Amino acid sequence: MIAFNKYYNKFNILSVSLVVVSLLLLTFKGLNFGIDFKGGTLIELRASESKINVSSLRDNLNQMNLGDVSVKKFGNETDFLIKFENNDNKNVIEEIKTNLDKSFGNNFNFRRVENVGPKVSEELLKSGIIAISVALILMLIYIWIRFEWQFSLGAILALFHDVIVTLGLFSLLGLEINLSIIAAVLTIVGYSMNDTVVIFDRVRENLRKYSDIKIFELTNISINETLSRTLITSITTLLALLSIFFFGGEILRGFSLAMIFGVIFGTYSSIYIANTVLVRLRVSQKTVLKEDGSN
Amino acid sequence: MLYFSKLRIVFVSLISLIFILIASSNLFKFSNDLLNKKINLGLDLQGGSYLLLEIDNSPVVEQKLQNLTITIKNYFKEKNIRINNLKISNQELSFTVDNQFKQTVLDEFNDEESNLNPYYPRFKSHQLNIEEKNDLLIVNYSKQGLVELKTSSQDQALEIVRRRIDEIGTNEPNILKRGNDRILVELPGLDDPMRIKSLLGKTANLTFRFVASNTEDSFGTEKLKYEDSSEESVVSKRIILSGDNLLDAQPRMNNETNETVVSFTLDRVGAKRFGKATSTGIGKQLAIVLDGKIISAPVIRDTIASGSGQISGGFTFQSATDLALLLRSGALPAPLNIIEERTVGPDLGQDSINAGMIALAIGFALVILFIFIKYKIFGLITNIALIINLFLLIGVLTIFEATLTLPGIAGIILTVGMAVDANVLIFERIKEELKDEKNNLIAFDSGYTKSRTAILDANITTLIAAIILFFMGSGPIKGFSLTLGIGIFTTLFSVYFIARLLTVLYVAKNKQKEGLI
Numbered sequence: 048m049i050a051f052n053k054y055y056n057k058f059n060i061l062s063v064s065l066v067v068v069s070l071l072l073l074t075f076k077g078l079n080f081g082i083d084f085k086g087g088t089l090i091e092l093r094a095s096e097s098k099i100n101v102s103s104l105r106d107n108l109n110q111m112n113l114g115d116v117s118v119k120k121f122g123n124e125t126d127f128l129i130k131f132e133n134n135d136n137k138n139v140i141e142e143i144k145t146n147l148d149k150s151f152g153n154n155f156n157f158r159r160v161e162n163v164g165p166k167v168s169e170e171l172l173k174s175g176i177i178a179i180s181v182a183l184i185l186m187l188i189y190i191w192i193r194f195e196w197q198f199s200l201g202a203i204l205a206l207f208h209d210v211i212v213t214l215g216l217f218s219l220l221g222l223e224i225n226l227s228i229i230a231a232v233l234t235i236v237g238y239s240m241n242d243t244v245v246i247f248d249r250v251r252e253n254l255r256k257y258s259d260i261k262i263f264e265l266t267n268i269s270i271n272e273t274l275s276r277t278l279i280t281s282i283t284t285l286l287a288l289l290s291i292f293f294f295g296g297e298i299l300r301g302f303s304l305a306m307i308f309g310v311i312f313g314t315y316s317s318i319y320i321a322n323t324v325l326v327r328l329r330v331s332q333k334t335v336l337k338e339d340g341s342n
Numbered sequence: 343m344l345y346f347s348k349l350r351i352v353f354v355s356l357i358s359l360i361f362i363l364i365a366s367s368n369l370f371k372f373s374n375d376l377l378n379k380k381i382n383l384g385l386d387l388q389g390g391s392y393l394l395l396e397i398d399n400s401p402v403v404e405q406k407l408q409n410l411t412i413t414i415k416n417y418f419k420e421k422n423i424r425i426n427n428l429k430i431s432n433q434e435l436s437f438t439v440d441n442q443f444k445q446t447v448l449d450e451f452n453d454e455e456s457n458l459n460p461y462y463p464r465f466k467s468h469q470l471n472i473e474e475k476n477d478l479l480i481v482n483y484s485k486q487g488l489v490e491l492k493t494s495s496q497d498q499a500l501e502i503v504r505r506r507i508d509e510i511g512t513n514e515p516n517i518l519k520r521g522n523d524r525i526l527v528e529l530p531g532l533d534d535p536m537r538i539k540s541l542l543g544k545t546a547n548l549t550f551r552f553v554a555s556n557t558e559d560s561f562g563t564e565k566l567k568y569e570d571s572s573e574e575s576v577v578s579k580r581i582i583l584s585g586d587n588l589l590d591a592q593p594r595m596n597n598e599t600n601e602t603v604v605s606f607t608l609d610r611v612g613a614k615r616f617g618k619a620t621s622t623g624i625g626k627q628l629a630i631v632l633d634g635k636i637i638s639a640p641v642i643r644d645t646i647a648s649g650s651g652q653i654s655g656g657f658t659f660q661s662a663t664d665l666a667l668l669l670r671s672g673a674l675p676a677p678l679n680i681i682e683e684r685t686v687g688p689d690l691g692q693d694s695i696n697a698g699m700i701a702l703a704i705g706f707a708l709v710i711l712f713i714f715i716k717y718k719i720f721g722l723i724t725n726i727a728l729i730i731n732l733f734l735l736i737g738v739l740t741i742f743e744a745t746l747t748l749p750g751i752a753g754i755i756l757t758v759g760m761a762v763d764a765n766v767l768i769f770e771r772i773k774e775e776l777k778d779e780k781n782n783l784i785a786f787d788s789g790y791t792k793s794r795t796a797i798l799d800a801n802i803t804t805l806i807a808a809i810i811l812f813f814m815g816s817g818p819i820k821g822f823s824l825t826l827g828i829g830i831f832t833t834l835f836s837v838y839f840i841a842r843l844l845t846v847l848y849v850a851k852n853k854q855k856e857g858l859i
Contacts, residue, residue: 237805274519275770289708294697294704295755
């Protein structure tokens, strides 16, 4: 049996610091919102001429008065991603096409064009925030129905931890937040909850079974009993996610990366946050028996 | 728990078989209609354009208020009340009236029976609001009146958008209402939306008006620019003919001038008016105005009574074709703005499909290998259930002819990764039970029973996330929530019917064997 409980305090300090650092990052550095939430235009280009590079493209586009243009390589050597802020010009894409063809010859394939107006991006951001909030609230209601309040608190704290730290990491690394990241965060919420609930189920079962074991020990027993399941499921999920990350193409990379972070944090938090909350609230056999009696 | 009746075995095998057939119908052609269904590919996989259009209703409101000025004037004239200082600004109509009549005017507007200001009993609201501000009376659209106006202009716009897109002939366009002032257009397989965008961006409001003899801007005339030059002309506001009177419009080659023109045919009313105007106006210039710009202003040489004519204006064949198309499909009630556009080229779509399939194959192979190494014979059972699960998932998507997107493929891969969880929970529980219980059957039975709540909990939490995503997400993300959500049900089926059936069959044959799992 691994003595997870020996490190409860240390990891709690770590988690609190991680959350604080993440919140600071989110407040001061902020998130790198993509065009979905900030508005603007995105163009994915493929050049058939290998001489074309980021700086020559950037120089060319900078002459067009597009405002702040970002040009990046996108996966392949010949693939580029161009982004710029909202522009009143309705024909801007056509003009870019003409301009690039004039400067570099007819060597471009416009693989993807996305244009999100300011009103739409505002709405998307709002609905993204609402979606995550609604998910958290529904999870809260669900766990509140299923478990005693101490358990609910533990699970929700673990959930907030996972969401905040994942977003904090995205802020730290400057990774782009777009619609698929919202999908990833919601899936993380589901996954983290799932992981916590499985351990909690066992804690409750053991609380009923043993009246003489303190919660500090009891959580450790429960974590160990469910450990191989926790690990196997995390591994298979990570295997699936890693294969999306490496082979699923450039578009799914951000999504799978967020999910990978989320699964790791989710697994960690169900052990080191959810359970320590039970310990700190001195949950005992009485907690679960009282509930059974009142039902 | 561990007992399967013969009937159930047949049932489970049959369902699995049917779904394998349905799922494989995506690859082969079946003559049977039920089997010949296919998963739709989302725009991000097959390539195509997604356009979100917003109707700019402010010109409509202005126009309606403009019409209202005449109505109000005439309405109160009959009652011997003079309306003065009619003015429209900021979507509001203001006027003054002698103090003694003020109350009468207000009453007329607020009368539920009045023809002047329609009343909607269902919403307990008038179409227009009226209020007193200093000496002015101010009329504007009520909330309900605005909703009414928006809905009707959305209906008209939708019809016109559909006609324009149908005329171009793209395959299976999807044109839907969004809210009360937006229209969503999905155009699969279209890799350059430029032409459609420019066609949808034009209101196509065509009018024939006389060029005014005086060159100064005065009452009843306005200064308009020419389409192809910066020149201006002063044109009468009086409309002789509008696009509504057009029966047909076609691009033509004019043999005399060797120029591309748009020829048009008028309806009876239009032909009459056109005939009259051309007979009284010989020698005058007739301006053909499209969306506030003059296309051309030919001099009338002869009376045209045939009800058909030509528009010339330095067209290329393409621009003449487009103009004819716009005129045939009619004018939009209000300008449309493209507020969101997402276009994916067909080759990127194909690349995404390939990448998704490779990721699915590799992810699947890794999970299967890992589970087999971990659980041996029971790993094999889990894997068989997992493979059938995949067929079930694809089968359900096929039956509903659901739309598969790239995030949707990610959802399938993720389902593969998470689907083993239920079986892992069961097997780990059985292992624990076997520590105290020597009878394999009993241990397996209680393993299944005791793991059930955890499995349900785990799946409900994921389902909650999937449902929220389905209702909040758009396009590709909806596809993700769909596969994730359906994946939960197919997983539960494959775990509790297929994997359990195989487990039962195996355990029944090895009741006494030790270290079974």
